[in-house]
Amino acid sequence: MNSVEEKLSPKVEALYEAVMELLLEGKEVRKMKVSEITERAGIGKGTAYEYFESREELLIRALEYQQKVWAKNIQEQLLCHNEFMEKVNCLFDMMDNIMEKVKKEAQEELCNIFFLSPIFRREKECEVTKCLYHIVEEAKRGGALKEEFPDEYIVLALSGKIFSYVSFCAAVRDGKQSVCTPGQIRVYLLDSFRMEFLAERKEDK
Amino acid sequence: MNSVEEKLSPKVEALYEAVMELLLEGKEVRKMKVSEITERAGIGKGTAYEYFESREELLIRALEYQQKVWAKNIQEQLLCHNEFMEKVNCLFDMMDNIMEKVKKEAQEELCNIFFLSPIFRREKECEVTKCLYHIVEEAKRGGALKEEFPDEYIVLALSGKIFSYVSFCAAVRDGKQSVCTPGQIRVYLLDSFRMEFLAERKEDK
Amino acid sequence: MNSVEEKLSPKVEALYEAVMELLLEGKEVRKMKVSEITERAGIGKGTAYEYFESREELLIRALEYQQKVWAKNIQEQLLCHNEFMEKVNCLFDMMDNIMEKVKKEAQEELCNIFFLSPIFRREKECEVTKCLYHIVEEAKRGGALKEEFPDEYIVLALSGKIFSYVSFCAAVRDGKQSVCTPGQIRVYLLDSFRMEFLAERKEDK
Amino acid sequence: MNSVEEKLSPKVEALYEAVMELLLEGKEVRKMKVSEITERAGIGKGTAYEYFESREELLIRALEYQQKVWAKNIQEQLLCHNEFMEKVNCLFDMMDNIMEKVKKEAQEELCNIFFLSPIFRREKECEVTKCLYHIVEEAKRGGALKEEFPDEYIVLALSGKIFSYVSFCAAVRDGKQSVCTPGQIRVYLLDSFRMEFLAERKEDK
DNA sequence: GATGAATGAGTCTTCATTCAT
DNA sequence: AATGAATGAAGACTCATTCAT
Numbered sequence: 074m075n076s077v078e079e080k081l082s083p084k085v086e087a088l089y090e091a092v093m094e095l096l097l098e099g100k101e102v103r104k105m106k107v108s109e110i111t112e113r114a115g116i117g118k119g120t121a122y123e124y125f126e127s128r129e130e131l132l133i134r135a136l137e138y139q140q141k142v143w144a145k146n147i148q149e150q151l152l153c154h155n156e157f158m159e160k161v162n163c164l165f166d167m168m169d170n171i172m173e174k175v176k177k178e179a180q181e182e183l184c185n186i187f188f189l190s191p192i193f194r195r196e197k198e199c200e201v202t203k204c205l206y207h208i209v210e211e212a213k214r215g216g217a218l219k220e221e222f223p224d225e226y227i228v229l230a231l232s233g234k235i236f237s238y239v240s241f242c243a244a245v246r247d248g249k250q251s252v253c254t255p256g257q258i259r260v261y262l263l264d265s266f267r268m269e270f271l272a273e274r275k276e277d278k
Numbered sequence: 279m280n281s282v283e284e285k286l287s288p289k290v291e292a293l294y295e296a297v298m299e300l301l302l303e304g305k306e307v308r309k310m311k312v313s314e315i316t317e318r319a320g321i322g323k324g325t326a327y328e329y330f331e332s333r334e335e336l337l338i339r340a341l342e343y344q345q346k347v348w349a350k351n352i353q354e355q356l357l358c359h360n361e362f363m364e365k366v367n368c369l370f371d372m373m374d375n376i377m378e379k380v381k382k383e384a385q386e387e388l389c390n391i392f393f394l395s396p397i398f399r400r401e402k403e404c405e406v407t408k409c410l411y412h413i414v415e416e417a418k419r420g421g422a423l424k425e426e427f428p429d430e431y432i433v434l435a436l437s438g439k440i441f442s443y444v445s446f447c448a449a450v451r452d453g454k455q456s457v458c459t460p461g462q463i464r465v466y467l468l469d470s471f472r473m474e475f476l477a478e479r480k481e482d483k
Numbered sequence: 484m485n486s487v488e489e490k491l492s493p494k495v496e497a498l499y500e501a502v503m504e505l506l507l508e509g510k511e512v513r514k515m516k517v518s519e520i521t522e523r524a525g526i527g528k529g530t531a532y533e534y535f536e537s538r539e540e541l542l543i544r545a546l547e548y549q550q551k552v553w554a555k556n557i558q559e560q561l562l563c564h565n566e567f568m569e570k571v572n573c574l575f576d577m578m579d580n581i582m583e584k585v586k587k588e589a590q591e592e593l594c595n596i597f598f599l600s601p602i603f604r605r606e607k608e609c610e611v612t613k614c615l616y617h618i619v620e621e622a623k624r625g626g627a628l629k630e631e632f633p634d635e636y637i638v639l640a641l642s643g644k645i646f647s648y649v650s651f652c653a654a655v656r657d658g659k660q661s662v663c664t665p666g667q668i669r670v671y672l673l674d675s676f677r678m679e680f681l682a683e684r685k686e687d688k
Numbered sequence: 689m690n691s692v693e694e695k696l697s698p699k700v701e702a703l704y705e706a707v708m709e710l711l712l713e714g715k716e717v718r719k720m721k722v723s724e725i726t727e728r729a730g731i732g733k734g735t736a737y738e739y740f741e742s743r744e745e746l747l748i749r750a751l752e753y754q755q756k757v758w759a760k761n762i763q764e765q766l767l768c769h770n771e772f773m774e775k776v777n778c779l780f781d782m783m784d785n786i787m788e789k790v791k792k793e794a795q796e797e798l799c800n801i802f803f804l805s806p807i808f809r810r811e812k813e814c815e816v817t818k819c820l821y822h823i824v825e826e827a828k829r830g831g832a833l834k835e836e837f838p839d840e841y842i843v844l845a846l847s848g849k850i851f852s853y854v855s856f857c858a859a860v861r862d863g864k865q866s867v868c869t870p871g872q873i874r875v876y877l878l879d880s881f882r883m884e885f886l887a888e889r890k891e892d893k
Numbered sequence: 894g895a896t897g898a899a900t901g902a903g904t905c906t907t908c909a910t911t912c913a914t
Numbered sequence: 915a916a917t918g919a920a921t922g923a924a925g926a927c928t929c930a931t932t933c934a935t
Contacts, residue, residue, distance in 0.1 A: 084895090103308055107930060117896040119932080128930060185390055189445075225457045226466045233442035237434050240394075252430045261431045269470055289920085312905065322921040324907080333905065494899085513718055517926065527900040529928080538926065595800060599855075635867045636876045639852050647848035650804075662840045671841045675884055699916090722909060732917040734911080743909060 081138075085124050087114035092135035099178030102132055102186065136186055143171075143187070144200030151204065157212035158267060161231065165259055168239050172246075180243040188236055205231055219272050227270055234262045286343075290329050292319035297340035304383025307337055307391065341391055348376075348392070349405030356409065362417035363472060366436070370464055373444050377451075385448040393441055410436055424477050432475055439467045491548075495534050497524035502545035509588030512542055512596065546596055553581075553597070554610030561614065567622035568677060571641065575669055578649050582656075590653040598646055615641055629682050637680055644672045696753075700739050702729035707750035714793030717747055717801065751801055758786075758802070759815030766819065772827035773882060776846065780874055783854050787861075795858040803851055820846055834887050842885055849877045 091113035095105055107128050111118045125131040147167060154160045175183060187201070205228045212218045218227065242255045286294070296318035300310055312333045316323045330336040355372060359365045380388060392406070410433045417423045423432065447460045491499070501523035505515055517538045521528045535541040557577060564570045585593060597611070615638045622628045628637065652665045696704070706728035710720055722743050726733045740746040762782060769775045790798060802816065820843045827833045833842065857870045
């Protein structure tokens with residue numbers, strides 16, 4: 074029912090995978106050559122043009138698709154948790170997992186593509202942002218979150234903290250000298266979120 | 279005394295300005311041609327190569343320089359304010375000013391270059407981040423900020439909020455439907471920062 | 484069985500031919516542009532780079548190939564003669580033929596490439612020099628040449644005389660005032676060679 | 689009285705010297721940049737154009753001049769010897785001396801310029817060739833050489849032998865595997881010349 | 894459908910030459 | 915006279931896209 078489930082043509086799938094492989098290996102998207110991608114995908118160069126109008130379109134579709142795949146994974150993972158803060162915690166865990174798999178050089182590129190670009194080009198509503206809205210709305214209905222803040226601000230704050238965390242981790246991995254460990258920063262960020270947004274009746278839980 | 283004050287060769291200055299002009303007009307840095315830059319600068323193509331090894335170096339130097347110029351402006355502006363939260367407020371104002379001058383298409387690029395890249399490549403410590411550290415340390419010494427948080431986390435939280443604000447504004451300008459106005463978001467973000475980090479004895483002031 | 488026989492890709496062949504055409508028309512190899520060569524070959528500029536890493540490689544391969552072709556022709560021609568001095572005579576004839584086909588401006592270039600360079604870069608043993616060694620060894624075995632001289636010196640002397648002849652002819656064609664005709668010079672050179680190297684029992688043959 | 693004696697402008701002299709230095713260091717003449725030459729000469733780039741129309745002219749004049757200088761040296765050296773074969777021997781010695789001073793990479797270039805080019809462009813009669821004519825004529829007048837050969841052929845043969853010797857030495861220095869030593873080749877070449885051209889009455893001398 | 898050889902527009906970069914100082 | 919900053923024509927090379935097979 075979701076476009077992610079739709080079977081992709083095997084060639085298209087191979088192309089999407091090739092783009093992601095190269096990305097995770099630290100290749101900048103703008104520097105990916107069509108020949109590299111098709112070679113990696115194990116298909117002929119011309120074949121890419123059977124499925125896409127241009128290199129540009131191929132890249133955009135590949136990244137779009139990957140976002141949907143990740144959003145779907147995130148949704149599934151979040152289903153494993155009932156409590157709101159557990160879900161938030163789980164989000165941080167997933168970020169850790171993704172960033173660990175990725176070459177240092179790819180981290181910035183990845184954040185650009187999956188954090189920044191969706192933020193700026195809202196028209197193509199970011200799939201991951203939708204997840205955030207979803208759990209925020211749910212938590213509000215469940216009374217876990219304070220009523221006074223609009224969802225929009227809560228989501229903005231949450232994604233801001235996630236972004237802060239990810240960028241801090243990336244900088245540390247990149248050799249930056251830091252006073253705090255990523256773990257400490259994570260505790261600070263989660264505590265801060267809890268203090269600001271969690272409904273008081275948390276205590277009776 | 280600062281390298282920003284050093285008189286640049288007029289040709290170099292023209293080149294730097296040309297890069298910034300193009301950037302503010304929404305041209306992606308990676309797509310800027312040497313010919314475009316030199317044409318805009320009003321000099322011959324070869325002249326760029328009298329001062330820079332390559333297109334790459336020209337672009338890097340131009341962006342580096344611009345960051346220093348901006349950091350210097352920020353420092354000067356911040357001197358006009360005594361109280362910490364006034365300085366923070368001033369930072370938000372300056373972000374508004376910069377982003378207003380910029381074409382829609384340039385906003386993302388600008389954030390990439392002046393927010394994200396410095397975050398990821400810490401070795402070349404971001405000039406703007408240094409300003410943040412500076413005012414945080416000063417505020418701590420003055421007793422305006424809670425002692426319990428390390429400077430590193432405070433700076434991270436502050437830059438996270440600034441980034442959230444900027445990206446929200448950009449999205450709104452870009453036509454995104456939103457419940458809140460940028461002004462409201464700004465209030466939320468500043469309040470949140472105040473609640474989390476400001477020392478209690480604020481009241482007796 | 485020889486690499487010259489191997490069918491070249493038609494594009495490569497066209498490129499090699501184009502280089503030779505330009506060379507024979509008097510164009511200096513170092514001044515040949517890729518665009519000129521491909522245009523002459525009737526193919527696209529990019530195509531040259533499908534087959535060669537660089538302009539440099541294209542030129543080197545083209546000249547290498549041409550040398551092999553000529554060496555092969557020379558070998559074949561030499562098979563038509565049994566007696567050693569007839570073969571030497573034939574070599575002079577072939578030089579005449581080649582140089583006649585060539586524009587005045589190309590003669591020096593041609594000698595540089597096919598005489599001098601191989602002399603200096605012996606590692607890539609000159610194909611034509613190999614022919615000389617071959618007929619000298621054969622003649623020695625057949626008793627036509629004196630035993631007292633090493634093959635190396637005989638070949639050196641022979642190629643020296645050929646070179647003297649060719650350069651003399653070139654100078655005359657170029658308008659140099661000369662006392663002797665090329666024909667007379669040729670006689671002198673061949674007589675000299677005969678006197679120095681031919682075995683005495685020549686007469687009883 | 690000779691143009692070599694005429695005092696050159698110090699700038700021109702510096703330029704000529706710079707060209708020779710670069711040449712002897714193995715720099716190909718066609719790859720010498722005006723900036724390299726003027727830098728080496730210790731003068732401004734524009735200054736070269738005060739004295740020469742173009743880079744081309746500068747290079748041609750520099751090489752011409754150098755040939756004259758060498759021809760003059762050769763003439764002077766030859767004056768130290770009375771007997772013809774001593775002079776020839778001396779020529780070989782001088783070639784050895786020159787080639788020894790020169791970087792391996794420069795040897796081919798040098799031979800091209802000072803042997804081949806003069807051969808092909810006779811109009812600008814080679815200074816060194818003039819020396820050869822001079823000693824041949826002198827030796828003939830003195831009865832040291834056979835009358836039967838025209839001077840032209842004798843000079844051609846002599847220069848051919850010198851060229852053979854030089855190229856052989858260069859190849860050996862360049863690592864070529866050889867049966868003979870340069871010394872042996874030299875003996876063969878000189879003996880050959882002696883046998884072919886020296887008048888019989890040598891013995892009674 | 895699939896291919897990959899062929900293409901050539903588009904770029905960076907070099908360097909001989911000029912000319913204002 | 916001497917300079918060297920400025921120039922821009924020229925040329926090598928890349929790579930997205932096409933199209934005949």
